[in-house]
Amino acid sequence: MLDVFKLGYVDFHVQDMEKMKQYYAEIVGFTETETDKNGSVYFSSSTDHHNIILTPSDQSGIRRFGFQYVSEHSLSEIIDHLKTLDIDASVREGGDPAAPDILTFTDPEGYAVDLYPSMEMRENRGFNKEGILPNKVGHLSIRVSDAKKEVEFYKKLGFHNTDWIEDYFGFMTCNTDHHVLNFFTSETKGMHHLAMEMRNYQHLISTLDFLRLNGVNLEWGPSRHGAGHNIACYHYDPEGNLIELFTDADKYIKELGIFDPRPWHKEFPQKPKVWSTDECLSLWGVDFEKALV
Incomplete structure (x- = not known):
């Protein structure tokens, strides 16, 4: 009925718009494409009209997130199909400036989720010259009361469960990336982190020097994770989003x-599995003062 294939955008509540705009424009290197009538500001990584939305608010944190899908069916047919899966979706009034046909629903943990079939491309496409300049917004990690319940829910939308850290951290994908979403069982609600994909290790390392010179300090990393095997490091944006x-x-x-073989895998073939916390967070055996979980 529908094939979800991409994490398209993340929308943040923002208290200090100027600081956050400066961060996503000058530090991340995304292009500001539009400000709508409600004051929301849209940023593009390269081609899409937007991949980050900053919405004025009296609070900080994640507001909603959207996935792109492909389907031969109409919006009403997809809504009827989702109802058979116990997903109460509706057409979002007003849509977005470049994605007018948005279906929206609330997942079991209360997060607002959008599904959209198409988005306009920005007029001047491509990457900027200065900033972190990620390839894309890669994945989103959110805190939930029950990761197992969330994993089962997103399976109904066609997501695949790729790995677990014990029974509290579930990884899911809708394409070939190891994960596009992951769910962290927690006593608190909100985003755990938003991940941006770098071109290679040299890009990552040069970016760390760029961050230091611009007054942004790392909180963890770099090191190689177990689940996903990504080399990763973490910092906070101006409003405390990891x-x-x-x-x-x-x-x-x-x-x-299976996962496409890599020289740093210990298992061949590398299959989805349950990792222990200790073996998963840092395969290089690096201890960090700040724990991620």
Whole structure:
């Protein structure tokens, strides 16, 4: 009925718009494309009209997130199909400036989720010259009361469960990336982190020097994770949202149920598995003062 294939955008509540605009424009290197009538500001990584939305608010944190899908069916037919899956979706009034046909629903943990079939491209496409300049917004990690329940829910939308850290951290994908979403069982609600994909290890390392020279300090990393095998490091944006920069993440071959082999894998073939916390967070054996979980 519908094939979800991409994490398209993340929308943040923002208290200090100027600081956050400066961060996503000058530090991340995204292009500001539009400000709508409600004051929301849209940023593009390269081609899409937007991948980040900053919405004025009296609070900070994640507001909603959107996935792109492809389907031969109409919006009403997809809504009827989702109802058979116990997903109460509706057409979002007003849509977005470049994605007018948005379906929206609330997942079991209360997060607002959008589904959209198309988005306009920005007029001047491509990457900027200065900033972190990620390839893309890679994945989103959110805190939930029950990760197992969330994993089962997103399976109904066609997501695949690729790995677990014990029974509290579930990884899911809708394409070949190791994960597009992950769910962290927690006593608190909100985003755990938003991850941006770097071109390679050299890009990541040069970015760390760029961050230091611009007064942004790392909170964790770099090191190689177990689940996903991505080399990752983390810092906070101006409003306390945890941002991951990563490279070298596993590629999932869903037809075979394995990850594309890499020299740093210990198992051949590397299959989805349950990792222990200790073996998963840092395969390089690096201890960090700040724990991620």
